[in-house]
Amino acid sequence: xxxxxxxxxxxxxxxxxxxxxxxxxxxxxxxxxxxxxxxxxxxxxxxxxxxxxxxxxxxxxxxxxxxxxxxxxxxxxxxxxxxxxxxxxxxxxxxxxxxxxxxxxxxxxxxxxxxxxxxxxxxx
Numbered sequence: 001x002x003x004x005x006x007x008x009x010x011x012x013x014x015x016x017x018x019x020x021x022x023x024x025x026x027x028x029x030x031x032x033x034x035x036x037x038x039x040x041x042x043x044x045x046x047x048x049x050x051x052x053x054x055x056x057x058x059x060x061x062x063x064x065x066x067x068x069x070x071x072x073x074x075x076x077x078x079x080x081x082x083x084x085x086x087x088x089x090x091x092x093x094x095x096x097x098x099x100x101x102x103x104x105x106x107x108x109x110x111x112x113x114x115x116x117x118x119x120x121x122x123x124x
Contacts, residue, residue, distance in 0.1 A: 057105060061108055061112050062112075063112060063113065066108070066110075066113045067109075067113065069106060070084040070085060070088055070109050070110065070113060071084055071087075071088065072084045072113070074113075076113070078114055081110060081113045081114060082110070082114075085106065085109075085110040089103065089106050089107075092106060
């Protein structure tokens with residue numbers, strides 16, 4: 001009889017211990033979450049992902065459409081246009097699984113932005 005009474009006393013002492021450990025764990029988790037949230041809010045703003053143009057291609061490419069394809073402004077210098085062309089072409093090159101049609105449109109956009117279009121102001 002004494003032995004069963006000792007076991008019940010031990011289980012009565014363990015329950016508050018487990019409850020205390022659980023409360024401490026919740027407190028530490030809450031403290032960690034608050035600190036993580038404050039650090040998240042205090043971080044400097046980063047550049048957000050740009051949205052891509054969600055339209056089809058026009059029958060005759062314009063400078064506006066060419067700038068949208070390359071992700072530059074219409075008044076961008078030639079060197080920046082070449083960098084943008086390289087960046088877009090690396091992502092869409094046919095040898096890397098890209099589309100031949102998209103690659104041709106990207107090249108046409110570069111030519112349009114660099115004013116090297118066929119039938120333009122060429123002397124020939």
